Amino acid sequence: MQIRSDDRQTRDAEIAALAKALSHPARIRILRMLQAAPGCIGGEIVEAIGLAQSTVSEHLRILKAAGVISGEIDGPRICYALTPAALAPLTDLISGLTPSPAGACCLPAAKDIT
Amino acid sequence: MQIRSDDRQTRDAEIAALAKALSHPARIRILRMLQAAPGCIGGEIVEAIGLAQSTVSEHLRILKAAGVISGEIDGPRICYALTPAALAPLTDLISGLTPSPAGACCLPAAKDIT
DNA sequence: CTCCAATATCGTTGATCGTCGATAAGCGAA
DNA sequence: TTCGCTTATCGACGATCAACGATATTGGAG
Numbered sequence: 001m002q003i004r005s006d007d008r009q010t011r012d013a014e015i016a017a018l019a020k021a022l023s024h025p026a027r028i029r030i031l032r033m034l035q036a037a038p039g040c041i042g043g044e045i046v047e048a049i050g051l052a053q054s055t056v057s058e059h060l061r062i063l064k065a066a067g068v069i070s071g072e073i074d075g076p077r078i079c080y081a082l083t084p085a086a087l088a089p090l091t092d093l094i095s096g097l098t099p100s101p102a103g104a105c106c107l108p109a110a111k112d113i114t
Numbered sequence: 115m116q117i118r119s120d121d122r123q124t125r126d127a128e129i130a131a132l133a134k135a136l137s138h139p140a141r142i143r144i145l146r147m148l149q150a151a152p153g154c155i156g157g158e159i160v161e162a163i164g165l166a167q168s169t170v171s172e173h174l175r176i177l178k179a180a181g182v183i184s185g186e187i188d189g190p191r192i193c194y195a196l197t198p199a200a201l202a203p204l205t206d207l208i209s210g211l212t213p214s215p216a217g218a219c220c221l222p223a224a225k226d227i228t
Numbered sequence: 229c230t231c232c233a234a235t236a237t238c239g240t241t242g243a244t245c246g247t248c249g250a251t252a253a254g255c256g257a258a
Numbered sequence: 259t260t261c262g263c264t265t266a267t268c269g270a271c272g273a274t275c276a277a278c279g280a281t282a283t284t285g286g287a288g
Contacts, residue, residue: 016138025127053234058236091209094204168247168248168267169247187254
């Protein structure tokens with residue numbers, strides 16, 4: 001068994017899955033809303049987003065599946081909270097990217113263009 | 115004039131677009147490959163990814179459209195370089211997310227469960 | 229118990245995505 | 259010029275996504 005390559009592939013897929021969870025404006029909005037509202041939030045999100053209740057519920061499900069938010073039952077409603085620690089693999093990748101090795105690309109000859 | 119709300123919507127969409135650019139394992143792989151290879155890279159990506167040349171070209175186009183990479187023409191081939199500064203809006207959002215206000219959710223009564 | 233409010237789930241429809249093969253375009257070499 | 263190599267573009271197909279309305283489920287109030 002190839003634990004090594006499987007690990008690399010798995011991590012790429014995991015990071016891509018996290019990015020996909022953030023790849024919709026409505027979900028970005030939800031995250032910002034939860035960040036701004038320290039209190040309990042339930043169906044207020046539905047009103048603020050302006051989409052159908054079932055659609056917002058689906059977005060919340062996606063965010064919850066990615067581990068970015070968590071839902072706690074509070075009577076008839078559900079209280080969502082941010083758990084951004086789940087984004088660590090994504091932020092680790094991004095922070096590891098360095099702008100560019102300057103002239104490391106394409107060798108000396110390429111500079112003649114200027 | 116609601117420059118404010120338009121700005122917010124636009125920024126959410128921009129952030130979502132950046133996340134979407136990172137939402138595929140092959141594109142994550144390409145970024146890691148460019149990070150690891152300081153020299154010029156062309157069709158080597160195609161071989162390493164294991165997908166069709168046209169598919170890889172499409173992934174490169176998406177990354178370039180998002181501003182995450184840049185392509186410099188070097189004779190018949192193209193040299194790609196990382197430009198991760200374009201990810202700033204995304205990282206700014208993520209770094210602004212705080213884990214959770216602890217018991218700020220669902221008011222005092224909710225604590226009885228324990 | 230019944231009723232009401234909040235949330236989740238189901239089924240569908242239109243749009244977008246990922247992938248491929250085939251083909252075109254650009255550029256250096258001979 | 260023509261030849262060969264590298265990259266981009268063009269359909270086309272299947273899969274996934276986003277959105278909705280309608281319906282089920284859950285839990286408190288009366």
